[in-house]
Amino acid sequence: MLVRRNFLSCAALGAGALWVNPQMALASVGTDRRFVFIIQRGAADGLDIVRPCGDPAYSALRGSLADGASKPIRLDGLFALHPAMVELGRMYAQRQALFVHAVASPYRDRSHFDGQNVLETGGSRPYQLKDGWLNRLASLLPRIRDEAIAVADTVPMALRGKTPVSSYAPSSLPQPSDDLMTRVATLYDADPQLHPLWDAALNASSLAGHVSAKQDPASLGRLSASFLVQENGPRIAMIETGGWDTHNAQAPRLAAQLKALDTMLAALQDGLGAVWSRTTVLIATEFGRTAAINGTGGTDHGTGAVAILAGGAVRGGRVIADWPGLAAGQLYEQRDLRPTTGLDALIAGVAGESLGIDPGKVARALFAAAPPGRPMTGLIVA
Amino acid sequence: MTARPLSAAAIALNRFGLGACPGDDQPMEARRWLLEQFRDFEIRPAGMATLADAGIVVQRYRAQQRALKQAAGAAPGTLEASLKPIREAYMQTTRALYRDAVQARAQSALTTAAPFVERMVHFWSNHFCISTDNPELAAYAGSFERDAIRPHVLGRFSDMLLAVEQHPAMLIYLNQIASIGPDSPAALKAEQREPGRRLGLNENLGREIMELHTLGVRSGYSQADVTEFARALTGWTIDGLGRGHDREGDPDAFAFRPMQHEPGPRRVMGHTYDQAGEDQATAVLLDLARSPATASHVATKLGRHFAGDTPPPRLVARLAQEFERSGGDLPSLYRVLILSPEPWAATPLKFKTPWEWTISALRGMDQTGPGQLQLAGVQSALGQPVWKPGSPAGWDDTAASWAAPDALLRRVEFASRLAAPFGDRIDARVIGARVMPASLSEATAEQVRRSESPASALALLLVSPDFLRR
Known part of the structure; x- marks a missing residue:
C-alpha cells in the first residue's frame, strides 16, 4: 500500500485488494499543462471496457460477459462503455473523453512483465532500454525547479531515468529527531546513490503538507490533484493500478476495478478544479485479453487493447478505431483482437499536443528504438 | 566517504x-561456516509446526456460503445480510492465520542456526511466489512456504517444483483448480445438463510455470506450448476444494481428478507426452526442470541475489553448468556460489x-x-x-x-x-x-x-x- 501505510497492522485483504497497490509518482516540469499517465497493470480487457456490441461476432465470443444485468453506456453505433464507468461516460458525453480501440505497443507476446516493460520504456523489445518514456518526456520541457516530486515510495519504470523524479507517500510514523535527520544527511551526502534520493524525499515531504493520506481511489485522485494544482508543483504524474488480470470471475472483478478507476478519475477532476481544462489523462495497459471468454468466466492474455483519454483538454466524444472485426478470420493468431493502431503513435501524439511540443519531436525522443510512424494528432483542444 | x-x-x-x-x-573461516550450515537447517521449526491448518477454514467457509445460497434460493434479498457476518469472521480468521505465519517466519529468521539456508528459503519462496491478494491465499501462504519450499531447500529443484505446483496455494493462485479439459468427461457432462455452458481451460498456471518458474521468458516456447501444457495440467486440483471435490476430501492436499482431465496425448516443445492422467503434466514438469533454459534462468537469479544486480556472466555460466551437471541439486549450486570469487567482492x-x-x-x-x-x-x-x-x-x-x-x-x-x-x-x-x-x-x-x-x-x-x- 504505497499511499497510506497502516503502520503495525495487516495490509488490506479481500474485496479491497482487487485494487492492488495504486501508486503515484510525479515529475515537475515547466508548463501550465498537466499530463497524467495511469497504467493498468495486468492486461485490462479492452473488449469488456469498450464493448463492440455492434460487431456480429461479439455476443457469441463473449458469452456471459456480453449479457450482464446492467446495460452498457452507448458510445456510438458500434461501441458501448462498461456500465461501471458512469463518470467516464459523463465525460464522454461532455466531449472530455475518447477511446482508442484495437491499440497495442510493439510487444506481441503475452508476458505481463515483458509487456509492461515495453509499454513503460518505449522500447521495441523488453529490457532494451533502461529508462522510461515518461521520464524522457519530462526532459523535453524546460525545468524551472531544481527537483521533481513524487507520490509513491518507489519510482515506476516509465518515470525512471535521467530527469530527477521523486516519490512520496504519507506516513503515520513519528518524525525522527533532528539529530538523527542531520546525521543521516551527513552520511548520505557522501553517498552518490543515497544523496539524491534523500534530497528528493525531504523536498517531497515538505511540499505534501496537509494532503489526505488515505489509499482508496477517491483519496488517491484527490491526492494526485493536490500536487498537480500547486503553483510550483509537478506537471506530470503517473498513477499505477493493478488487479486487471481477470483470468476468472471477470464480470464482478472487472466491474469493481472499473468502478475504482472511475471514482479516481472523478476525484481527480474534482480536485483539479479549473486546472482540469488544461489536463490530459492517458490510461493504458500492456496488452489486451482473448476475444473469447475462457472456461472460468474470465479471459486469458491477448493482444489488442483499448486506451482511454480523459480531461478538459481532450477533444472527446468519439471512439477512434480502425476496427479489425472479431470474426474468426479477423482475429490475431485466431484468438486475440488484432491491433490496428500503435499505442506509441497515440502516446507521442497525445503527449506532444497536451504539453505543446511538436508530436514528431516527441516521437523521436520517446520512441527512437522503434519509431511509431506518424503520431496521432487532433486529440487535444488547441 | x-x-x-x-x-x-x-x-x-x-x-x-x-x-x-x-x-x-564471529565466523573464523567464512566459507566453512556457510557450508556447515547445510547440516544445521531446521525444516520445520517449532513455531511453524504448530501453525493452524488453512484448508479447513477455507473449506468450512465455502460450505457455509453454499448452504446459505441454497437456503436463500426462495428469498434472494436476504442472502447478502446473512453472508456478511460469515464473511467478516472468515476474513478475521484468515488474517490471523497470515499474521501468525509471518511471525513464525520472522521467528525462524531471527533464531536459525543456518541463516544462509534460511535466506535460500526466502529466495525460493519469492521465485515460486504466490500473492496473498485474497483471504484464501492469506490463509494458505504460511503452509506454502513451510510445506512446499522448506522441505526442498536442500534438495532437488525438480522436487521443489513439483511440491510448489501441487500445493493448494499455487493451484488457487494461478487458477488451476478452475481449469477443466474442454473435452473431458466433466465438461461434456456439464454441457449435457446445461446446454450452451462451456467449461474449459485456464492457462494461467501453465504459462507462469514456463515463464517464471522454469524456462524463463523469451526462451523459445510458444503460445501453442502454453496451451498444450495447460491441457496436460487439467485434473490437477485440491482434494477437498474446487469443482467436483469430495465433501470428505482434504483441503490441504493435492488431488488429480481424471474426470476433468483433457484426454489424449499432448505436444509441448517438440516432445509428445502420451502418459495417462496425472503423470502427463508431471512428465512435462520434469522435462522443464531439466531444460538448459531453466538452468540459465535459475543461475541468473541466484547470481543476481549474491553477486550484484547485473550478475557476472562467468558466475552465471558456472552456476548453470552445475545445475545441469548435478541435475538441479540445490546444495551443489550453493557450494558453487560459496566457493566462487564473485560473491566475495569486498564492496557492497x-x-x-x-x-x-x-x-x-x-x-x-x-x-x-x-x-x-x-x-x-x-x-x-x-x-x-x-x-x-x-x-x-x-x-x-x-x-x-x-x-x-x-x-x-x-x-x-x-x-x-x-x-x-x-x-x-x-x-x-x-x-x-x-x-x-x-x-x-x-x-x-x-x-x-x-x-x-x-x-x-x-x-x-x-x-x-x-x-x-x-
Missing part, C-alpha cells in the same frame, strides 16, 4: 546470511530489500523473536508486504526497486521507532563493530559516536549506508 573493504566475515554474515547477531561468535553488492533490512536490524539488536512487533504490518509499511508481491513474478531483486526517496525516509522513521526502547541496553558503538567485523566505515562510526543519545546512535547505525547494503 572512507570506504573500507568488507571482511570475509562481514560478507558471510550479511551478504550470505541474514545479518550478524552481535552476541554470536546489494541494496537490502525491506524484509532483509528489517530482519538484519532485529538480528543486529540481538532480538530472538519479533515480540510485540507485528512483522506483517511492518513490512506493509516498508513497502514489501510478506507473501504479497502482487504479481506471480515476485519481488524484484534490484536496487532500483527499493532504493527510492520515500522508501528511505520510511526506513529512517522506522529505525527511530525500533531503536527508541533500546537506548539503555544496546550500545551502537559496540555492536557496529560486531555486525560489520573490521568493515564499518569511519564516517558511520564517527556519526554514531557523536549522536545525541544511545537510541539515536542505534537508529543511525541501522540506516547507515553500511547497514542498508550487503
